[in-house]
Amino acid sequence: MRRTYADMHLCPNLKDFKQVSRMIDKASTLGYRLIAIPLPLKQAGEIERLRDLCKEAKIDLVSRLDLKPRTADELMRNLRMFRRKFQIIAVMCESKNVARQAAKDRRVDLLNFPSLGFRRRFFDKAEGELTSSALASLEIDMKPLLTLEGPARVRLLSSLRRETNVAKQFRVPIVISSGVSDELLMRRPMELAALTNLFDLDKASAMEAVSINPLAIVKRNREKLSSRFVAPGIRIIRRGKDC
Amino acid sequence: MAIDSEEMFDSKELMDTVWSAISKLYGEHGASRTGLTLISYDMEKRFAVIRVVHTAVEMVRSALASITKIQDKPAAVHVLTVSGTIRALYKKIKT
Numbered sequence: 001m002r003r004t005y006a007d008m009h010l011c012p013n014l015k016d017f018k019q020v021s022r023m024i025d026k027a028s029t030l031g032y033r034l035i036a037i038p039l040p041l042k043q044a045g046e047i048e049r050l051r052d053l054c055k056e057a058k059i060d061l062v063s064r065l066d067l068k069p070r071t072a073d074e075l076m077r078n079l080r081m082f083r084r085k086f087q088i089i090a091v092m093c094e095s096k097n098v099a100r101q102a103a104k105d106r107r108v109d110l111l112n113f114p115s116l117g118f119r120r121r122f123f124d125k126a127e128g129e130l131t132s133s134a135l136a137s138l139e140i141d142m143k144p145l146l147t148l149e150g151p152a153r154v155r156l157l158s159s160l161r162r163e164t165n166v167a168k169q170f171r172v173p174i175v176i177s178s179g180v181s182d183e184l185l186m187r188r189p190m191e192l193a194a195l196t197n198l199f200d201l202d203k204a205s206a207m208e209a210v211s212i213n214p215l216a217i218v219k220r221n222r223e224k225l226s227s228r229f230v231a232p233g234i235r236i237i238r239r240g241k242d243c
Numbered sequence: 244m245a246i247d248s249e250e251m252f253d254s255k256e257l258m259d260t261v262w263s264a265i266s267k268l269y270g271e272h273g274a275s276r277t278g279l280t281l282i283s284y285d286m287e288k289r290f291a292v293i294r295v296v297h298t299a300v301e302m303v304r305s306a307l308a309s310i311t312k313i314q315d316k317p318a319a320v321h322v323l324t325v326s327g328t329i330r331a332l333y334k335k336i337k338t
Contacts, residue, residue, distance in 0.1 A: 030321075146311050149267075184247065184311065184319045191308035191322065197301050198268060 003207070005189035006034035006214040008064070008088065008110065009141055009177035014043050021053050023183055028057040030188045034218065036064040036088050036177075062218050064088040066112075072101035079107045087221045090139060096122050103130035109217050110175060111136050113163075115144035118155050123163040128170035135220075137213060138167045141179030142192050160199040174201070175217070176209040244307060246289040248318035254284040257291060260313045261320070265306040277303055282329060292332065300325055 007027060012020040014037075027035050037050060047063050054061040065086040069075035075091065075098055083089060090110035093099035099122035102108045111131065113121040123138060131138070140163075144156055167174050176192050178185070187195070193206035201209070223229055228236040246257065258281050265274040278296040285291070295303045307320045326332035 146309060184317050187308050187319070188321055191304060194301050194304035195308050197305045203301070 003189075003211045004033045004215060005031055005211050006036070006218070007032050007178050007189075007192075007210075008036040008062070008175055008214045008217075009090075009112075009139065009179045010035045010037050010186075011179060011181040012037065013181060014040070014046055017049075019183070020050065023186065024050075024053050024057045024059060026183050026186055028059045030186060032059060032189065034060040034062060034215065036062040036214075036218075038064045038066040038090070039086070041065075041082075062087045064090060066090050066092055068092045068094060069098050070095065072097045075101050075105070079105065083107045084225065087218060087225065091136075093122055094120060099123075099127055100130060103127050103136060104134050106135050108134070108136045109221065110139040112139045112141065115141065115148075115156055116152070118159055121159045121163065123166060125166055125169075128166040128172055131172045132170040137173040137175045137217060138163065139175045139177055140164075140196075140209075141177050142187065142195055143179040143185060145195055145198065146180075146185055146187075157199050164196075164199055164201050164205075168205070173213040173216070174205065174209045175214050176206065177214075244291050244293065245321045245323055246291065246313070246318060247321060248289070248313065248316060250313070250316045250318065251286055251289070252313050252316075252318070253286060254281055254291075256314050257281075257284065260310055260318075261293070261303075261307065264310050265303065268306050268309060269302055273302065279303065292329065294329070297327070 010023060010027060012023040014020060039047060051061050063086045065082055067075060067078050067089060069078055088109050089107060090112050091102040091108050092112050093102055094114065102111055113123060140160060145153065148156060164174060176196060178187060178192065180186055189210045192210050196206040230236060262274065265277060277299040280294045282292040282294050304322055307322060310318065310320045312318060324332065324335050326335055
């Protein structure tokens with residue numbers, strides 16, 4: 001069976017509609033069948049326009065919100081406000097408190113860590129254990145691997161190797177995304193998977209990280225956001241007087 | 244593999260970039276294990292066929308994916324298909 005590939009973090013400049021269109025077309029050409037574009041809160045209305053573009057390119061669009069809270073309370077507030085408005089919620093963990101809160105909150109889908117601040121990559125064993133009992137996945141953007149050079153890339157690879165080991169140990173799903181805002185930095189799914197070779201992720205896990213894991217998150221959230229959903233495992237089959 | 248760029252590059256510029264990417268990621272020792280050779284290159288179509296040792300396919304694939312510039316000009320290199328023999332490769336590309 002042919003795999004369906006997803007890029008959960010495509011970041012075109014939403015003000016440049018031509019570039020958005022080109023990037024969506026390119027994602028389709030490169031073999032992706034599902035993409036997620038982070039929408040700033042002010043531009044949440046753009047989703048319909050993006051959906052039309054994606055429909056033309058025969059690609060599925062998922063609405064995504066990137067939260068960058070400064071405190072755990074701010075994260076909780078944002079989650080209460082926006083969870084039901086977006087299909088994917090990613091948290092950019094800039095502090096340890098936020099990272100810990102995001103890891104244990106079942107409303108968070110993706111945990112993302114700053115690629116340049118090596119001291120602010122908080123995905124350690126404690127974070128892994130918290131995440132394993134919730135629903136979040138570890139998101140790894142490939143953009144810094146392409147743009148960084150020398151010691152910065154070496155340090156990043158070392159952090160990623162440690163984090164993927166922790167994720168494996170605690171069975172936290174890994175999602176590999178591009179995180180790019182430039183068409184020339186877009187890569188095929190197989191190429192993203194090959195790049196994970198650099199931090200010793202095995203091929204099977206890498207392929208899952210670009211296909212099965214992101215698709216599972218989208219499927220789960222779409223089900224939750226549908227009007228038929230009642231609770232996990234319970235959904236409305238039929239409405240009417242005879243029920 | 245396909246070269247994605249607005250510029251045109253000759254085969255030497257392309258292969259220098261590929262060797263440099265492999266050496267950067269895996270060092271000279273790793274690069275020596277790839278058995279990398281350019282089989283053909285169409286500058287107009289920006290299309291090249293390279294040969295590598297089968298055990299080094301993933302290494303070369305990741306090195307090619309890490310290329311962002313050729314001769315300081317923005318570019319990307321995409322692997323279109325991989326095959327065990329050159330004959331089968333051309334058959335795959337035609338279909």
